[in-house]
Amino acid sequence: MAAKKPFLKSIRSSSLSLALVGGLFFNTGCTTMFLDTAANGIFVQEEVNFSEKNYAAADYLIQQAKSYISRYAHIEARPLTDVQQPDMGSTFSKMVPEQIGIRLSQLGYRVNLGRVATAEDTNYLKPSDESLSKSGDFILSGSFMRNRTDMDVSMRIIDAENNQVIAVFDYKLPLTREVAELAKPKPKIIRLDSSAY
Numbered sequence: 001m002a003a004k005k006p007f008l009k010s011i012r013s014s015s016l017s018l019a020l021v022g023g024l025f026f027n028t029g030c031t032t033m034f035l036d037t038a039a040n041g042i043f044v045q046e047e048v049n050f051s052e053k054n055y056a057a058a059d060y061l062i063q064q065a066k067s068y069i070s071r072y073a074h075i076e077a078r079p080l081t082d083v084q085q086p087d088m089g090s091t092f093s094k095m096v097p098e099q100i101g102i103r104l105s106q107l108g109y110r111v112n113l114g115r116v117a118t119a120e121d122t123n124y125l126k127p128s129d130e131s132l133s134k135s136g137d138f139i140l141s142g143s144f145m146r147n148r149t150d151m152d153v154s155m156r157i158i159d160a161e162n163n164q165v166i167a168v169f170d171y172k173l174p175l176t177r178e179v180a181e182l183a184k185p186k187p188k189i190i191r192l193d194s195s196a197y
Contacts, residue, residue: 050095050096050099050173051099053171053173054096054099054100054103055099055100055103056171057100057153057155057169057171058099058100058101058103058104058107059103060167060169061100061104061140061155061156061157061167061168061169062104062107062109062167063167064157064166064167064168064169065138065157065166065167068138068159068166069109069137069138069157069166071108071109071110072110073109073110073137073138074110074112074136074137074138075101075104075109075110075111075112075136075137075138075139075140075157076111076112076115076135076136076138076139076140076160077097077098077100077101077111077112077113077115077116077140077141078097078115078116078139078140078141079093079094079097079115079116079141080092080093080094080096080097080141080142080143080144080153081093081141081142081143081144082143082144082145082183082185083143083144083145084145084146085185088185088186089185089186090182090183090184090185090186091118091182091183091186092144092151092179092182092183093144093183094115094116094117094118095116095118095182096142096144096153096155097113097116097140097141097142097155098113098116098117098118100140100155101113101116101140104140111140112136135160136160137159137160137161138157138158138159138160138166139157139158139160140155140156140157141155141156141158142154142155142156144183146175146180146183147175148175149174149175150172150173150174150175151172151173151174151175151179151183152170152172153170153171153172153173154168154169154170155168155169155170155171156168156169
């Protein structure tokens with residue numbers, strides 16, 4: 001009986017060693033597979049609520065600017081500039097200032113979204129036709145730049161009279177497929193004057 005104990009002990013330790021080696025091998029395989037899958041974009045980043053992020057940006061901007069902007073002032077929203085392709089427009093370049101402008105409108109400010117509205121039925125408190133015809137007292141504008149995993153967005157409110165920046169807010173949006181699609185530059189149609197030839 002005493003001779004069997006070391007034999008059983010060696011079987012148990014061999015089983016334990018085998019289990020540990022197997023677990024390590026399996027775990028390494030899973031880790032490698034996970035990293036490979038993540039690198040190829042199968043595990044996409046958590047969905048981001050654009051409106052929520054842009055509304056928060058509006059709140060930060062107006063906190064800085066509220067001592068400059070009265071409720072009767074007119075804010076004109078303009079499309080963002082793509083830092084990498086400044087001459088090209090995109091849906092993203094309009095959607096961000098549109099959503100920030102909608103939030104400012106909800107807070108009681110007069111915002112002209114004419115240049116950034118992505119739909120005709122954009123629901124916001126529109127200024128009167130008279131104030132739409134004049135240029136804005138303040139300009140809501142900014143820029144964006146793609147990185148490997150993020151979209152850097154830089155927003156600002158500028159006093160149109162003296163070009164003084166009165167509010168700035170920078171934030172990041174994860175570069176999901178949706179964001180990448182919205183930020184694709186739209187080709188411009190250029191009409192050539194036939195009389196020039």
